[in-house]
Amino acid sequence: SQKIEQNSEALNIQEGKTATLTCNYTNYSPAYLQWYRQDPGRGPVFLLLIRENEKEKRKERLKVTFDTTLKQSLFHITASQPADSATYLCAPTQGNSGYALNFGKGTSLLVTP
Amino acid sequence: EPEVTQTPSHQVTQMGQEVILRCVPISNHLYFYWYRQILGQKVEFLVSFYNNEISEKSEIFDDQFSVERPDGSNFTLKIRSTKLEDSAMYFCASKGITGNSNQPQHFGDGTRLSIL
Numbered sequence: 001s002q003k004i005e006q007n008s009e010a011l012n013i014q015e016g017k018t019a020t021l022t023c024n025y026t027n028y029s030p031a032y033l034q035w036y037r038q039d040p041g042r043g044p045v046f047l048l049l050i051r052e053n054e055k056e057k058r059k060e061r062l063k064v065t066f067d068t069t070l071k072q073s074l075f076h077i078t079a080s081q082p083a084d085s086a087t088y089l090c091a092p093t094q095g096n097s098g099y100a101l102n103f104g105k106g107t108s109l110l111v112t113p
Numbered sequence: 114e115p116e117v118t119q120t121p122s123h124q125v126t127q128m129g130q131e132v133i134l135r136c137v138p139i140s141n142h143l144y145f146y147w148y149r150q151i152l153g154q155k156v157e158f159l160v161s162f163y164n165n166e167i168s169e170k171s172e173i174f175d176d177q178f179s180v181e182r183p184d185g186s187n188f189t190l191k192i193r194s195t196k197l198e199d200s201a202m203y204f205c206a207s208k209g210i211t212g213n214s215n216q217p218q219h220f221g222d223g224t225r226l227s228i229l
Binding site: 038041102103 | 117146148154155156157158161169171202204206215217218219220221222223
């Protein structure tokens with residue numbers, strides 16, 4: 001069955017450092033992969049989408065890589081800030097524009113001053 | 114920026130009662146979704162809706178659940194006879210279509226459903 005694994009342990013880093021979050025998937029051939037941020041008691045908020053033919057995507061301090069051979073995506077936040085503290089969800093997605101999102105459980109990131 | 118809005122923010126209901134959760138998706142969006150998140154667990158897909166019909170549903174979305182788009186703006190999730198295990202945060206999401214490129218889903222801030 002399809003499985004998505006994200007770092008199960010919370011990630012604690014110091015302000016200014018780079019946070020790296022991992023998303024591994026099995027029994028999937030996603031056409032693209034999305035990353036969302038979720039704050040406590042709030043809905044997920046879209047951050048980045050990367051397609052299977054893209055190796056890397058950047059947006060401001062965020063960078064996502066997508067390795068379809070390793071079946072893995074890495075999500076980096078550079079120069080991290082306390083406001084980046086949240087849970088980050090990955091969603092590898094197959095096929096056309098209608099498909100539902102199948103989320104991983106998420107990785108909790110805490111950035112301390 | 115346009116938002117998905119959900120009401121109520123918190124709903125408390127006795128077990129066995131019917132409950133309707135309401136959502137107003139972003140106005141020019143065409144795909145609509147319901148997800149749920151049990152406390153401490155992952156966000157799980159329930160159902161997607163396009164062109165006035167269900168396009169996909171998960172195993173969770175059994176006969177106790179139904180969705181409706183009663184007018185041009187609202188999208189509702191009904192649970193006919195609630196069970197204790199239906200207690201969760203329910204998120205509505207919507208998505209537009211621009212050409213053939215995939216677009217992200219936009220989520221509301223959820224309705225916390227508590228079944229007593």
